[in-house]
Amino acid sequence: MESAGIATLFLGNVLKIKRFTPLIGTVINLIQTDVGRHIGDINVRLRDVDFEGDVARVLDTLLPFETPVQTHDGRWFLMRVTPYRTSDNFIDGAAITFTNIDTVKALETRLAYAGRYSDALLNAILNPAVVFDDDLRVVAANRAFYELLRVSPEQALGQRLQTLGSRQLDLWELQERLNELVLTDAPLTQYVIDLDVPGTGTQKIKVEAWTVLAPDGTQALHLMTLEDITAVVRSVSRMGEAFSGDARQGEQER
Structure with a gap:
């Protein structure tokens, strides 16, 4: 997971931190001594996201969930939450990955601007x-x-x-x-x-x-x-x- 360059966090069934990749620091303030702490005690640097609630819902329904999220410093990530199964098919928590989508969001912004500009030209x-x-x-x-x-x-x-x-x-x-x-x-x-x-x-x-x-x-x-x-x-x-x-x-x- 570290070599893939993806920010990943593993939480247990009671939402305690089990392990994470170094890149998770771009999204959540974590250090190695945070392992074992409840995620609710950690500063999750995301805007308008019920992070703890989203993870709890995935563990309750066992249905994956993904949504674009933005950090307080303006970066965009695709957050994906999936149940984490052990080799004996036991649900042992959730895996949360964050993939940077700044380029995609920038393109969406430019397209939205182009659309508004085209509408203005038409209405002229x-x-x-x-x-x-x-x-x-x-x-x-x-x-x-x-x-x-x-x-x-x-x-x-x-x-x-x-x-x-x-x-x-x-x-x-x-x-x-x-x-x-x-x-x-x-x-x-x-x-x-x-x-x-x-x-x-x-x-x-x-x-x-x-x-x-x-x-x-x-x-x-x-x-x-x-x-x-x-x-x-x-x-x-x-x-x-x-x-x-x-x-x-x-x-x-x-």
């Missing part, structure tokens, strides 16, 4: 916007998108675009265009659909979508924006011009 887009994967499943969206379809993030995340809300995006031609985008990475531009907007009725919506590539050049995700151009189309119609379904015409009128 005034038009409804949604990020989806190759299966057309929602990865993220902005508030305008959720409001447009009258859905919550919990109802949308991980779901296919065509199943959202009252299936307003379940349009066969739109699905074909998005699937083509996934296969070819060719952007979808100047495409107009009739969208049933809850509380408003059918609106003319310009759809644009493109692929977002990862830094290494591999395909990652896709971004789609939805812009209401109903007013533009009505203006064109009042002028007696036929609307062709190409948003360029409306854009020129604007």
Whole structure:
């Protein structure tokens, strides 16, 4: 156990210290003369952890337990508590190991920050916007998108675009265009659909979508924006011009 470089503590059935590896000092203040003492008498340098209670529960249920824990000096460990069996299958206490996971926690923090940053960027887009994967499943969206379809993030995340809300995006031609985008990475531009907007009725919506590539050049995700151009189309119609379904015409009128 010492050569493995893992901080390990062995406790007896009455939670008295039996033995430990030197690295346990990074988590718990122990010296050799502490052998035989009750763990409750020792300063366990962990934040918000019922250490004695966790060990007692494992000995009572004989079910292993693990959880991330943090020391008072800010280091992170994965604490795993397992019943300790002797060679004759007798439960002789518990073995507690602490594996350093500082690198993992640092990565989690960076990913969480990146997620908040991405959400902020999405919400800075005034038009409804949604990020989806190759299966057309929602990865993220902005508030305008959720409001447009009258859905919550919990109802949308991980779901296919065509199943959202009252299936307003379940349009066969739109699905074909998005699937083509996934296969070819060719952007979808100047495409107009009739969208049933809850509380408003059918609106003319310009759809644009493109692929977002990862830094290494591999395909990652896709971004789609939805812009209401109903007013533009009505203006064109009042002028007696036929609307062709190409948003360029409306854009020129604007």
